[in-house]
Amino acid sequence: MTTPDTRRAPRRQVTELVPVTDLMAETVIGRLGNVSETGMLMLASVPMHDDALHQLQFTITGPQGQPLLIDVGVHLLWSEQTHAPGQAWVGFRFLTLARESREQLRQWIAEETSAV
Template structure:
């Protein structure tokens, strides 16, 4: 059994949700999992550890919901098995209360769906 010691529950993302660097307006990867305090990115662009980024993604049906804008800190990055990709762990530094609540509701909906 794997023990998850993170404080905030996370939801694994099963659909393709692109993540955009708002400074360059470029897609830098796909959302891997999400909590109200951070996210895992499957990056397809080179990123710098310990750097700050402004990111945007959309939650909802097929990633077409309202945009979520976050200021993030890249805590760690490791190469993925796919060449040119890496796994990147971010914590949220700036996020509105409304958007944090939206993420919290999205994570809970995934937990409820999994519980059946």
């Protein structure tokens, strides 16, 4: 049985500032870089550890302009320091994502890919 290449999933580049909150620490830990329905890239502003599990939350804009909260359980797969002190790019794979949130995310990603 082959597993789908989750890194090939359609992604939305996030140009606006979308803060990402760690729900356990109740603090903003970075901002969204890009997102697919299987994972996300984040610019972290706090130290992060490879292979760690996190419960994160971020907000996307719904079809009528309303804010939609997305809660995800994630696994940190990799990190790479940036040239700015205290910042790193980090890649997450989604472990948990509610069905409704997945559909909202899928629609939000499709909006950008259809506008290109």
